[in-house]
Amino acid sequence: MGVAGIVTETIPKILDPLPGGRHLVNGIEFIVGWARANSLWPLVYGTACCAMEMMATGASRHDWARFGVEVARATPRQADLIVLAGTIVEKMGNNLVTLYQQMPGPKYVIAMGSCSISGGPFYYDSYSIVRGGDRLIPVDVYVPGCPPRPEALLYGIMHLQKLIRKEGRHNPWKVKEFETPPCIDIHSNSKKEWVEIETQKQAGMTTARERFKAENPDYVPYKAVRRPKDKFPEVPRRPVVQSGLANQDIYAIVHEVFPEVKQVKQENTDAENDKKLTSETLLEFAVTKDHYLSLLTLLKTHATLQMDLLLQVTAIDQHDFFHILVHLLSTRHGHKIFVRCPVAGEQPEIETLSHLYRGAEWHEREVYDLFGIIFRGHPDLRRLFLKEDFPGHPLRKNFKDPSRIVKRPY
Amino acid sequence: MNDIAFPTTNAIGDLVRANFPASSAYIINGILGIAAVLITVALIPVFLVWMERKVAAHFQARLGPMRVGFHGTLQSVADGLKLLFKEVLKPAGADSFGFFLAPILPATASFLVMTIIPFDHHLQVTDLNGGVIYVIAISGLSVFGILLAGWSSNNKYSLLGAMRSGAQLISYEISLAIIMLLIVLVSGTASLREIVLSQQGTVLDWWIFKLPGLGLVAFIMYLISSTAELNRGPFDISEAESELTGGFTTEYSGISFSMFFLAEFVNMFVAGTLTTTFFLGGFLAPQIGLGTVDLLFDAVPGFVWFFLKTCFIIFLFMWFRWSFPRLRVDQLMELEWKVLLPINIIVLVLGAIFVAQGWILP
Amino acid sequence: MEINHLQAPPGFTDTAAAEATTEEYYLNMGPQHPGTHGVLRLVLRLDGENVQEVVPHLGYVHRAIEKMAENQTYLQNIHLTDRLDYLSSFMNNLGLCMAIEKGLGIGVPERGEYIRVMLCELQRIQSHLLWWGVLGMDMGAVTAFLYGFKEREMITDIFEEVCGNRLTMNFFRPGGSSADVPDTFLPRVATVIERLKRALDEYQTLLTDNIIFQERTRGIGVLSREKALSYGCTGPVLRGSGVQYDGRKNNPYSIYERFDFEVPVGQGGDSFDRYLVRMEEMAQSIKIVQQAMETFPTGPYRSKEFSKYRIPTGSYFSQVETARGLLGIYMVADGTAKPYRLKYRSPSFSNLSAINEMAVGYKIADLITIISTLDLVIPDIDR
């Protein structure tokens, strides 16, 4: 509780009965409130886009130092204000609570931006979001916006200063009890409530309706005027200059070495000239599991292809099997090659590419984390984004976790 | 040579000596002196915190504290009061004795040094004839506070910060001591009052200009090493916010943190006063040689000149801090041992030659 | 995850040298740390001040954008790309719009292309200004942070006037942009360009020429050419290591081949090279914006508007050179109004993966400088 907490509680009990004691107590409370309000030291904490607007508020043009909010301390020990700038994610949740508990004495929280108020754009369909900062720590002021303007944050800070000045005797150290509202689908919930009100209202309206129809039979309904749709011309696509080797040459080179590797037929190309590919369609090879590694070593080491940069290794869940996708780019020529390899089974396995491209380590860890595909020979296959004890692999189409995901209603 | 009649007499001291018995008068004078120093030490950080934030703001093209009193004058009062009423936390596993002793040491070190600084002819608590040696000894004390704070708060960042500042303060004390040695050598006395009086005469008699090129070089070296002593400016590697989150003050909150905060600004004031005492002629008014202007300057009491010069030096410290990036630890050590130390030793030797040749009349 | 000091935490190669004279320890630069630009957590194995090994932990701002993308229409996905790498939100929008245009086979009128190029280049300058400011603050020169933001606010005013929001614009649509540029746009851009030129010289004196800055960045965090390619780094990090690859030149998209600008390439691959590459890029972007202003065409700003964007089945890939590197958007459409799979290849993800290569052997202070010259945006990594 700390010394000063008890002091501000017990002073009034002693001084009130004394003559003029009340004015003295109010004087002390005013000064203490004024001091706390005018020297709010924010914690250096920012997770996402709102942190940029918080930095802009701290910069020269908006300059929150005018309010005494200046010494942005990196340690929670010397900070007395957390501005929840940015999305709060489940994994960051308990770190945020420990930060809040590490802060001393009278501490205040501003929830900045709709992510920290209610989960904002990530409310629906996200499995790793905390829908609102006040589910973890008691929030004093909510500043809506995405991100809110620096002036809006300054208005929020002035709002908080008003709150602190009024605090006075009430001991600010008692952490406010806060209840965490359940994660319900607000959108369809409000529709359900409206339907109940609506049925009641319509039930009572039948008699009024006949009387209205009787009184003015020639009632003509109001016709809303539509906004004129502005016409935009149809513009043909500009021919894209394909840098590097043309798709056919690459296909020819690969076809010599791997005759059975076929070209993934892009549905949007015209059907009959399967071979003649327009320059814009992707060159995607469908390869089986056993040729996967040898094809990729060929692509990397081939003298003319020189695919020296691995763009990404990712996967697609095709309901009964997965597609492993490897995207390669040649920085010398500029052409790109896409490789697709189907893997089946509940816990599919494939060789790793980390000895070819060191960057593949992280991409493969992400695919393991989100899809559950094992990469044999991977030096350090752990979950990359989610916590170790996260149930299941979320990017699979059949991932069901009602406790975390709120389905989008429309 | 130094008993020229000075206009201001030691009025208060004589008053006390007049109507109190001899033994108690000495004690009362001492207590009054200490009280005066403590009051100034309490008020100075309040002013300096405000000055630092306004100066930093104007350097950065912004306004700084504006709303908390006229142009933010009450801002540092609000900060101090808020820190007073904050909860004081001790992290689990922290050694409580060391944890709460640490903030006191740097503050006491700077209070002790304040006792012998000559603010004016008679505005000085005591005048030790070994003043400079006393300053060197006491300024070594603040290192203990920082090391103790770093070790006892059971946090890797504070330990890192404390080790860094330990190495930094120890190595920069050497070049500080060498330059003080040069001043003692050149002015002939070690008592601060005598050093100031040895700079009497026109502005050119100040040590910064008296020794031809030497004084300026020594002044710059002194500025650099005293910024490093303060853990400020390009040398704030001990509480580097962007690396060690808070350095040795990471685990301190409330009143214990405000002791470190206060000690930093009092130290800055002390470093400013020492620079003015050694190089800019302490409380002496700058005589330029034009008759009327000299009289006008003389009319202004000594301690006003003293504070003006100190504020200019403090402004320089702030200017360094807000214009340069931070040095790395090993670059800092390299700067001290490979750049400052050789130059200081050369300056000391040249100073000795000047004195031996008798070019400067101490 | 509790770190006990004797057993190496996960991810570390357990090669604590037996005969190490000084005892190594593990330091956790936690998710909330001023030096990690957001919520990136680094666990370092330190020998005194020297970094022996760095293991980044991600996921502290993983908001599952790719799972959400499968349940949102294409227009709603464009709005989400702002929040990926919020310092180049125009370029993210452009990436997804180009993928959709490739799917629907629609073109973009001249004025729409010019608006896109000018706004993207202005956003590149704005992002580099913020990077420059935060680099200065990470190295101790807090004044650099405020000077960087001073100019950045002017460009933010242009964006606010054009699209209404300062940071997350959601302005581009497949076929052009959602609204025309107001007529005060060109004069305002002209004044901002003049002011930026003077500002770049100021930055030259404040940081680039500063001896302390050069001492702290020269020869620090060297990333060799092969390592950069093998880790998949792109953008200024790759060009700093000497590889001449810039998406706007090597794989030209939109109308970049009409403007003539150079691609700065460093030699040594250390922090100072990456710094100079970005400073030079700012000057080049100013050149592009000036050329675009001179030949700014009139006419329609977007092509035919669709009420429902249904993209025929197939996989499409579009690539944009954002301020941090190559953003690749791989879209698998199944004919309905919602994408079947939308994968964002984020540049910071690969740039960060090379941190262990660059930071080993240097001090903690250098690690902060290296992270700063990587110019990371953590939500771009975690998506």
Added chain:
Amino acid sequence: MIEESIIKKHTVLSEHAAELLQSRQSSTVKPGLSLSQYLYKIGSGFYSLLKGMKLTGSYFVNPGKIVTQPYPENRETLKMFPRFRGRVIMVHDEDGEHSCTACGLCEKACPNGTISVHATRNIAGRKVLGRYVYRLNQCTQCNLCIEVCPFDAIRMGHDFELAAYDRDSLIFILNNKEGRG
């Protein structure tokens, strides 16, 4: 045969940066600087520090360079750009009528489920707008709803001073009256 032809020679950095790079090559060689290099480095280093201080000094000396726009004091003169997206408001003409016909297009276009359009049947039995619920705490001001509205019924307002003490006060009902039937 393909490599050289394709890559156009890109000019390396501007002269200044190139010169720095050359001098960097020499300075990364750490062993020992010759005395002249050592003194030159101290001299040029000291000069570069002074130049940096001159720049910050110029900002300190003339207050004309201060760019701060003091928010609460400049409230009267502070005007948002015409296209600024504060929050969604419903356009009401002089006698309080709005032109929303509860078609629900904006509800479907919104990515975050911010808008709930509740239709009701009025006295004449026609479907009109009953209650237009707008949850500002979820809105990301992406302007999709306003672009899709066929009747220009909703518009982006310019107010940004919307901070509140509790979460529920950020849910607004935008229409004053039932829709015109």
